[in-house]
Amino acid sequence: MPLMEPYRVKVVEPIPILTRADREAAMARAGYNPFNLRADEITIDLLSDSGTGALSAAQQAAGAIGDETYAGSASWFRFRGVVDELTGYPHIFPVHQGRAAERILFNALLEPGQLCVSNTHFDTTRANVLLAGGTPVDLPCAAAADLDSDHPFKGDIDLDALRATLAGPESVGVVVMTITNNGGGGQPVSMANLTAVRDLCREHGVPFFLDAARFAENAWLVVQREPGWSDKTPAEVARAAFDLADGAVASLKKDAIAHIGGFLALRDPDLAAQCELVLIATEGFRTYGGLAGRDLEMLAQGLREVVDPRYLAARAAATRYLGDLVKAAGVSIVEPAGIHALYLNAGRLLTHLPAAQYPGHALATELYLAGGIRCAELGTLYLGEEDENGTLVKPAPFELVRLAIPRRVYTQSHLEYVAEVIAEIAKNPERVPGYRMVSSPPLLRHFNCRVEPVPA
Numbered sequence: 001m002p003l004m005e006p007y008r009v010k011v012v013e014p015i016p017i018l019t020r021a022d023r024e025a026a027m028a029r030a031g032y033n034p035f036n037l038r039a040d041e042i043t044i045d046l047l048s049d050s051g052t053g054a055l056s057a058a059q060q061a062a063g064a065i066g067d068e069t070y071a072g073s074a075s076w077f078r079f080r081g082v083v084d085e086l087t088g089y090p091h092i093f094p095v096h097q098g099r100a101a102e103r104i105l106f107n108a109l110l111e112p113g114q115l116c117v118s119n120t121h122f123d124t125t126r127a128n129v130l131l132a133g134g135t136p137v138d139l140p141c142a143a144a145a146d147l148d149s150d151h152p153f154k155g156d157i158d159l160d161a162l163r164a165t166l167a168g169p170e171s172v173g174v175v176v177m178t179i180t181n182n183g184g185g186g187q188p189v190s191m192a193n194l195t196a197v198r199d200l201c202r203e204h205g206v207p208f209f210l211d212a213a214r215f216a217e218n219a220w221l222v223v224q225r226e227p228g229w230s231d232k233t234p235a236e237v238a239r240a241a242f243d244l245a246d247g248a249v250a251s252l253k254k255d256a257i258a259h260i261g262g263f264l265a266l267r268d269p270d271l272a273a274q275c276e277l278v279l280i281a282t283e284g285f286r287t288y289g290g291l292a293g294r295d296l297e298m299l300a301q302g303l304r305e306v307v308d309p310r311y312l313a314a315r316a317a318a319t320r321y322l323g324d325l326v327k328a329a330g331v332s333i334v335e336p337a338g339i340h341a342l343y344l345n346a347g348r349l350l351t352h353l354p355a356a357q358y359p360g361h362a363l364a365t366e367l368y369l370a371g372g373i374r375c376a377e378l379g380t381l382y383l384g385e386e387d388e389n390g391t392l393v394k395p396a397p398f399e400l401v402r403l404a405i406p407r408r409v410y411t412q413s414h415l416e417y418v419a420e421v422i423a424e425i426a427k428n429p430e431r432v433p434g435y436r437m438v439s440s441p442p443l444l445r446h447f448n449c450r451v452e453p454v455p456a
Contacts, residue, residue: 003317006310007408010057016040016372023369031450032365032435034374043372044410044418046403049340050213051097051253051260053407055298059258062301066294071285075293075300082300086235087242089265091272093279094289094296098213098251101264102128104278105249106174108271109207110134114173117165118211119157120183123382123446125176125211134173137165141193144184147334147345147398152225155181155218156193159200166204175201176249178211179218179241183378185400186338188221191229191240198244210241210248216255217339220312235307247271254340256302257407261295315339319405322415329423340404344422346379347399349429355380355395357434357454363425364401366432371421375403381435382446390437 018026018041030036034047045052055063067073076094083092095101102125110116112133121129121136129136139161143151157177166172177197179189201208219237222229229237242248247266252258264279266272276286283290291299305311316339323337332345346363353359360379367373376382379399380392387393403418425432435451 003314005314005318005408005411006308007056009411015043017043018372020369023372027365027368031438032361032452033446033448033450034364034368034376035447036450037368037374041372042368042374044374044414046341046373046375046405046418048376049254049404049406050251051258052404052409053257053259054409055257055259056301056305056408058305059298059301062297063294066292066297068293070288072287073293073296075296076287079296079300082303083263083265086238086303087248087265088239089242089247089267091247091266091269091276093264093266093272093276093286094291094299095262095264095279095283096260096290097253098211098249098262099124099128100283100290101249101251101262102211103131104264104275104282105209105247106132106134107278108274110173111171114171115165116174116176117157117162117172118176119155119178119181119189121176122178122183122211125178138183139165140181140184144181144187145397147185148332150336152188152221152336153190153193154187155179155184155189157189157197159193159196162197163200166200166206172204172206174207174209176209176211177245178213180214180221180338180340182214182340185334185343186341186402187334188218188225188338190226191222191237192226194241194244201246207246208244210245210250212242212248212250213252213254214340215241215248215250216306216312217315219307220309220316221339223309224316233307234309234312238307252299252302255306256299257306258295258299258302261291261299263289312339315405315407318412318415321412322403322405322419325416325419326422329419329426331422331426334400342403342405343378344401344403345398346377346401349426350399350432352430353432353434355384355399356392357436358399358451359434360396360399360401361451362432362434363399365435366425367401367421370425371417373403373418373421375401376446377401381449381451386437 334343360377383396
């Protein structure tokens with residue numbers, strides 16, 4: 001059979017289609033920040049794959065039997081059983097989403113000034129490290145710097161740099177490997193790299209954790225790309241990855257294909273007891289963690305569905321198809337295409353814009369103005385450093401735009417529309433204006449800042 005989506009559409013909803021004038025007015029009102037746009041102003045929403053997937057009929061049916069008992073509900077035991085089978089961790093705590101698990105874990109593990117080392121911290125992970133008094137350190141592998149290479153595991157950590165950091169003078173509180181590496185272009189992490197990280201952490205007595213929001217997608221790419229794993233199922237690869245670590249945090253709004261939820265899973269009973277106290281005080285009792293019983297049921301079902309090889313193959317093929325269309329239009333992407341998102345190389349397309357005018361944000365804004373497509377930049381607006389006067393002192397290494405693909409939501413024709421809009425922009429990229437900062441918060445500024453076009 002030809003490769004196709006292993007499901008059929010059962011329920012649909014209309015999507016807004018606005019005029020160019022309507023979109024221009026909406027973006028101006030939003031301070032040229034796509035996070036400030038309303039849902040009824042978006043035609044294709046690729047801002048995030050977090051909590052934006054479509055529920056299956058089986059998930060909705062599972063939600064209908066949710067047990068809303070405050071403590072020890074039947075839904076909790078079903079959820080715990082699925083997560084236990086998947087991860088093997090003895091201490092499992094549900095939370096309302098992944099950043100809650102990060103907050104609890106980092107406050108338990110990090111002393112003020114200690115390092116949190118990662119292949120790449122994503123935005124909220126980095127913020128939670130800072131809020132806990134720690135210092136986030138990113139050590140991506142050398143291959144990650146070559147956006148055009150087809151290296152299969154650009155999400156790996158630099159093992160030599162990790163070894164030196166662990167042996168260095170600064171105290172390391174925890175090592176966190178993000179699978180897949182979202183901040184590094186959605187690239188996967190190899191099992192060989194995870195095994196080496198485990199060995200180094202054990203040698204130096206440092207806890208090793210996974211940020212496992214996209215564990216199934218990472219497992220699928222391991223099956224496809226890493227020698228020695230092609231005969232394994234995604235569930236088997238995922239379990240092998242969890243077996244290497246001391247625990248994991250996960251936003252289940254991604255690979256559980258649900259709208260809310262996450263978990264914190266641990267091996268150490270003393271650390272678990274410490275985290276449980278904070279969980280109960282801030283999230284909810286240990287058997288619900290801020291979630292309704294129906295949420296726990298839908299998460300458990302989603303975790304079963306996400307490791308289906310047919311689903312993963314179709315999802316990977318859809319992202320790769322979009323990538324091929326974009327490249328045919330002359331726009332570079334981070335190679336090879338991952339699964340959860342496609343990353344456009346805005347710096348290469350908008351060569352007329354300096355980093356101080358945020359080329360990544362400029363392309364993301366133009367995608368909305370030209371076609372109602374909402375997405376996010378991973379460039380200097382997000383990662384750049386400025387002095388107290390607002391002058392750029394350190395640009396981002398790359399100007400990228402992330403097109404995050406919601407799970408089971410858009411069809412092939414939607415992706416073709418996205419590619420057509422990108423192709424139209426690419427015909428006259430010099431028309432895209434740069435932007436300058438108007439107002440900015442001190443932390444996570446890309447969520448709340450306001451910018452304006454730089455006059456021509």
